[in-house]
Amino acid sequence: xxxxxxxxxxxxxxxxxxxxxxxxxxxxxxxxxxxxxxxxxxxxxxxxxxxxxxxxxxxxxxxxxxxxxxxxxxxxxxxxxxxxxxxxxxxxxxxxxxxxxxxxxxxxxxxxxxxxxxxxxxxxxxxxxxxxxxxxxxxxxxxxxxxxxxxxxxxxxxxxxxxxxxxxxxxxxxxxxxxxxxxxxxxxxxxxxxxxxxxxxxxxxxxxxxxxxxxxxxxxxxxxxxxxxxxxxxxxxxxxxxxxxxxxxxxxxxxxxxxxxxxxxx
Amino acid sequence: xxxxxxxxxxxxxxxxxxxxxxxxxxxxxxxxxxxxxxxxxxxxxxxxxxxxxxxxxxxxxxxxxxxxxxxxxxxxxxxxxxxxxxxxxxxxxxxxxxxxxxxxxxxxxxxxxxxxxxx
Numbered sequence: 001x002x003x004x005x006x007x008x009x010x011x012x013x014x015x016x017x018x019x020x021x022x023x024x025x026x027x028x029x030x031x032x033x034x035x036x037x038x039x040x041x042x043x044x045x046x047x048x049x050x051x052x053x054x055x056x057x058x059x060x061x062x063x064x065x066x067x068x069x070x071x072x073x074x075x076x077x078x079x080x081x082x083x084x085x086x087x088x089x090x091x092x093x094x095x096x097x098x099x100x101x102x103x104x105x106x107x108x109x110x111x112x113x114x115x116x117x118x119x120x121x122x123x124x125x126x127x128x129x130x131x132x133x134x135x136x137x138x139x140x141x142x143x144x145x146x147x148x149x150x151x152x153x154x155x156x157x158x159x160x161x162x163x164x165x166x167x168x169x170x171x172x173x174x175x176x177x178x179x180x181x182x183x184x185x186x187x188x189x190x191x192x193x194x195x196x197x198x199x200x201x202x203x204x205x206x207x208x209x210x211x212x213x214x215x216x217x218x219x220x221x222x223x224x225x226x227x228x229x230x231x232x233x234x235x236x237x238x239x240x241x242x243x244x245x246x247x248x249x250x251x252x253x254x255x256x257x258x259x260x261x262x263x264x265x266x
Numbered sequence: 267x268x269x270x271x272x273x274x275x276x277x278x279x280x281x282x283x284x285x286x287x288x289x290x291x292x293x294x295x296x297x298x299x300x301x302x303x304x305x306x307x308x309x310x311x312x313x314x315x316x317x318x319x320x321x322x323x324x325x326x327x328x329x330x331x332x333x334x335x336x337x338x339x340x341x342x343x344x345x346x347x348x349x350x351x352x353x354x355x356x357x358x359x360x361x362x363x364x365x366x367x368x369x370x371x372x373x374x375x376x377x378x379x380x381x382x383x384x385x
Contacts, residue, residue, distance in 0.1 A: 002293035004322075007314040011298045014316075016345075019375075047298070047344030048278065068278055114372065117278035120347045127354035127366055134361045 012044060012051040012061045020045040020111040022104060025079075026052065027096035038079070038098055048117045050085075065095060072112040074105075081105040085112065269325055279344050281312070295322065302339045310336050351378060 025038035042056040048068060051061040065085060075082035075096055083105060085095040099105035273284040275291075279298060282291040299315040308329055311321040326332040340346070355378065358366045367373040 001291055004295045004314065007299070007316065008296050010314070010316040011296065014299070016299075047348070049296075049344075066280075111375075114375075117344055117347065120344065120351065123367075123370065123372075124347055124351050124354065127351060127358060130366050131354050131358050131361075134358060138361065 008064065009060050011046065012049070012064070013059060016046070018044045018046050019115065020108065022108070023056075023100065024052075024108070025098040027077075027098075029093055036078075043097075045111055045115060048115050048120075050112065050115070067112060067115045068117060070116075072109050074109070083109050269323075274324070276338060276342055279342050281339070281342075297339060297342045298345060300343070302336050304332070304336055308332050310339075312339065348378075 021042070021044050023040055024043050025040050028037050028039055041062065042053040042058070044051045044053070044061075048066060050065040050067055052063050052065075053061050067085070069089065070085050070087045072083060072085050075084045077084075077096060077098075079098045081099040081101060081104070083097055083099070085097070087094070097108070099108055271286055272292075273286050273288075275282045275284070279296065281295040281297055283293050283295075284291050295312060297312070301313050301315070301318070303311045303313065303321070305311050305323065308326045308331075309323060310326070310332055311323045313319070313321045324335070326335060355365065355367055358364070365373050367378060372378060
């Protein structure tokens with residue numbers, strides 16, 4: 001299967017910031033060989049792509065793992081600090097990786113678990129909804145600034161003759177922003193008292209939390225596991241082909257290059 | 267240049283292409299650091315940052331289909347998603363004073379920070 005390998009290699013090695021990098025020992029997969037061995041490689045995570053290089057200074061990656069339709073889990077290997085990337089596609093090989101220590105292992109597992117495009121898309125969609133809700137709340141507030149509220153606080157009524165001041169948004173101690181001139185407080189916060197004569201909008205009811213966050217309530221990832229384990233589309237088979245292909249192609253190219261070097265070609 | 271009929275599938279940030287009626291793709295394009303250009307009628311092209319003169323051209327059945335593909339492909343990169351996330355996070359933070367990523371436990375991750383210089 002063809003791949004735009006030059007572009008892929010460029011993406012892997014260009015100076016766009018990586019999401020995580022480091023040395024890991026990668027288990028060597030041998031079909032007809034007893035005993036396991038590991039090779040130390042330089043790993044670079046960019047987006048949903050995990051590249052590995054023979055050495056940190058290598059100019060081209062040796063291989064590529066596409067982090068879609070996979071799980072990252074701690075590994076019951078003989079090695080300490082081992083974890084595995086396993087794919088839902090039964091035909092795809094697993095990658096067993098070993099970190100230098102507990103902290104490194106945890107950091108890698110965390111980074112890899114959240115690397116998928118699907119995860120990003122989920123988060124973005126969730127934020128889109130939240131932004132929409134926040135805008136709607138603001139719009140509703142602006143339309144009816146004199147709506148009575150259930151708060152029992154005393155309120156200064158606005159004097160229609162006065163022009164409201166144009167202020168930049170200020171941040172209150174409780175972290176909510178407020179705008180003047182028909183603006184409002186987003187969320188159920190209480191406002192500080194302004195000088196008399198300025199409109200004080202009533203506080204909005206407490207912001208409703210989205211279904212995703214209220215369902216779990218845990219301090220860890222707010223997405224329930226069910227949301228992350230979506231049914232595997234047939235396209236994941238394509239990704240495992242990419243892994244196999246890329247590894248082989250690069251190995252062949254490297255051998256050819258090394259042979260040319262030996263023969264004294266530039 | 268000869269145009270060959272292909273089944274084309276956009277899956278996350280990869281564009282796979284198949285010979286029609288075949289189950290396995292014959293090729294894939296990683297859609298990062300690329301530019302999608304609307305060419306003549308029904309045609310768009312994909313080119314990559316390190317080799318801008320090399321264009322992968324695609325001809326669609328209709329102009330409407332062509333526009334759909336251009337829009338979908340422009341939003342297909344992981345980097346585009348990341349920029350969207352940073353944008354929404356920033357906007358929500360400005361409006362509500364709260365960081366929406368805190369509930370996911372990912373607010374500290376470097377890859378989601380505002381002002382990070384990303385391509």
